[in-house]
Amino acid sequence: MSIPIIKMIGANSSSKKRKMKSAKYYGLQNFLQPGCPISLSGSFRDNVRRFLQECGQPEDYKVEGMPIWCTFLVHENRGFVLPLYTFEECVNNSLQPLCDHCRCSGWSHHFVSKRKYHFIIPIDNEWNKPIKDGVLDLQTHILHGLIHCNGFGHLLCINGIEGGSNFICGREVMDLWDRICTTLHTRKISVVDVSKKRKMDLRLLYGISYGHTWFGRWDYKFCHGSFGVTKEKYEQALQILSTLELNNIIQDLKNCSIKKTISRYRDLSETQLATIRDLFRFMISLKFRTPQIKDSKPKPRLTSINKSTMKEKQARCRKFSNLAAKLDSRWHVRRLEHVAKVVVDALKEKKSENRNGMSRQEVRDTARQHIGDTGLIDYVLKSMNNVIVGGYVVRRAVNSTTGVLEYSLQDTLENITQEPEETDRVDSVIPKYKSGSGSDVYRDLTFLYYHLLLNSDSDVVVFAVRTVLDSKNFSKEWPFHDDADEYLRFICKVIPLVTTELNLETGLYKRKNSVGEELVVPLHATVHELKAAAEAAMRDTYCIMENLKVREIVELEGVDDDEVIFGALESGSEISVRGSGVDLLTTSDLNYEGGADNWVVNCKCGARDDDGERMVACDLCEVWQHTRCSGIDDSEVVPPLFMCYKCCDSIGPHMKHDGTGFTDWMMMPVVTNAHSNLFY
Template structure:
């Protein structure tokens, strides 16, 4: 048995390995784990027993080696959604699991890979790239271990085994609050950021630049301005009391919302335990990190509770980088509304119009088809005059249609992208009685429901849409007695000319003795690729860049620097294999108006004409709606209708929604 808090520290339980992950994991299992007398789907299981030094209970740490050739899921959905769909399929995956406390004395079952209750579940491919799938501390079901203890252990294991990159999808919550938003504002990074996890990929076209600017916008909200902006609003008095209470308590000046939230989170355990009556959300907290796939619904918006927020068209166009003047855009929107009103007034019509029908009706008054397409694209849940223009799928025809509704008659507008907590209305205002209740109150009212600020709304949404984070362990060349190289297969060996735009798979770490020869390096490279990837079982190295002028018997030391990237040429790659890339055998394309160019794990639909995938949400299909059995994207709709005018419909991203810097925040958010 090994100590839980010291396991995988340098020198414990063994000296740090110097090889690649694929070799280190085997040494680890041989030296630090015992083979179980049963398996899961024919896959071997090892167990390492860890003892908690202060509480004296024993924790089982299981490692399962999943053989891709007999696996029910040879591809990796997590790689696909992370941006690693171009990685070769590895021969083996290693699952590192600590079950929930009540299962510590129970053998692992066949559904072990799908359980959401594990205290720890990490998956690492034998090339050193992997994913943290699940972590559950006290609030997630553990009776003995907190989340930080488990994360510390996982981080030490990854460093010890020399993993290369690990991703995590952060869906962790506490008291209904998304921790990636709360910690992002308070600390500048997600909860996983304390272990070095940084932005990896955002949903709906959110980029790292968007994320950084969004964090900056929210963190820099000044408390005095927040109080002023909430004056005259229902929760003004409570917000002012909370700010004043913690300002009085703090020895340092609290200027921004970042200062306030960070201070509140540092004193949450020292606050008095007086009861405070608050109408707070009762959603159970869980830090389970759910795996994503194209089919799963990850948004929890309901049809019963919809956010009644609509943006006025004048506000929308004020934030659009358009070559047409605002008055021209507003006139065009008015023409479209008039066409929709006329259609709605037809007693023989259901009131909706397809995009092409609206376009044709408006063409009578507006000849610029580019202007029409530009305005039509932005007319979704916006207020034009006294009407709300919406875009949705007709349940009968399953075709996207535009409809209008009178503004102010109780019609709900856009359904929220994220599940939003109800506005808290304290019955008894006692700031400090329950610090977390105060944090929830500020989170709900300031971050989620800031009054009359599209900038804050967009920034909050950008952070909430940034769920995937990654940690990289930089390559270390530490041994004086070894030479290490990153060896990458030349692109002409693995892709056809038409696929050269695909990013190359990562190289492999190859380690040889200090005085190894060129031929010994070639053999080591062959062995590494054969051992790691399915399509390279018959790979044979014919040459290595930087070493063309050397003979096979020449010694490498002094001729090439350790740690170099070497391009490898060879033959024997099975280009016809079905287990080639982690993204699967299908070479499908994503091109969505939000800017997404690849699978991000959100719900999508493919056009039945062009076969391009787009987000259902961006196509006007709510998460509560079933995807139409026949779906044709707007671009193909135009091409299918007999040409009356020149179509200028293109897929454009959030570049159209860039807005000017706001003086009070002095930053620009592009989302």
């Protein structure tokens, strides 16, 4: 049986065709179902290697020094073939050895893993093209997941039909990602949910409608909130919002349009719609049941687009302001634009000196002099390629001499093909719908979403909505379990380890213990073999364990090395080993994923760790707190000199709010009576 392959944009090279003919193909829906095509019983670090060996085909080139494997997946119903690429990133050779995603997920205390594995499905029109430098920074991938070799990872990007794909929907991509994680024995995956639909935040819409986010279908649950939001506050806020009575809403509202909209859908429903959860859930289900009727008239030619495509091949540029408005970012658009302007100013200064470009690290370091949020800087830099900022074009390319990715500036817009504005194409490519179609349901849903939730007159609803929107970090954990086979499994930790986590009362540092590592040994392994397995696993996984020498197993103290461990240790338990060669007192950039710095976070909202939101450090006590909680608007620049409210109270008079900004006798923006946007 021959497999039809849809020819994608761009011509295939002969080598690519030969490679695809000789490659293995797997059905998309069945790939990595139990036993298909492989069964894995080891830890993630071992399973991923076997997966690449048996299911991946090595590419004959590298990207940024990373080896690449490709796995071809065939959609059983539609017949197209899509590539799943796996990249192995070695942190010793990486430009970004530390993981900002771990830091914002509460995993700063994790030891730095030696390898990261990136699982990427590019956007459709890139399927037949070689992978280029900068692939890890793109936000347009159909799928981008990162997993450290210790089994902890992050889902970074999902784009289905509405995200730009013409062939595969988001649910199918998530099903595939979930099977990858399950089969390879991933331990925990985090995701920052900022997904939207028609400008509605899905974590709010789905939270009210179903009690969980869209990712909750795959068991992703609340991990931690921003601005001090806890799991209890999050669940309480969802409970309050989802149980709002429609009768009370209709009675209290003066807006006749809202009343008519609610009444119309209550009349359409065969069951009683009593609460806002009932209403939203019904409207979402009605949208999926309602057929969308497209206009049969031929589409007019897109004149503005066709004119540009008739020119010579040129790099398309788009205004950064337009791009920023479409990004699902936790930062305000004005903040993204401000960072872009800082980057352009740095490139202009560099260009005036020697007309050379700047490496990513140089741009990052320069921007940090003006912007304290490194996560925000990294996010903007990922998007800055062929973008227009204030009359300048920012380019990103690899320096052919140094091999380093550099940013450069072009100060003229001549011979630049700008991407057409959205208004140039929307009217001619969006299908028209008849009255009562699914499009109308979403229009009404958006109308109710904004008026009943975002613009509510109730303080209780406002605080509850803010609590849900401040909850972006979710995670899924695969519990450690002992299979009924011929192997023994343990979670192994190394002790004693010096810890450095801050005690707010004593001012001393004491970091959480790092996670243990999975061990899999034969049923009749000896104590000596278990020690060797623990030593090999730690050395293979963590940079700091490179010279580890295991001396003893705490639970088997006094037992001879030749003794069999079966019966002495229970499979599936946690064990501790002592050894030498690990020095946590020596400052190293490759000790912890959160870096060598011991940040102290103590914000009035209750936050005690970095939650990924914008923060500012007090210049006296050096304690970090949120800018939002300190009265600094997202659109405002962090002042060059800042004092927290505690230090300000201790040395000077209280600040006053004058309606235009926060000032005091030292010209430091501090708020003493700012309310907390949380629901209690």
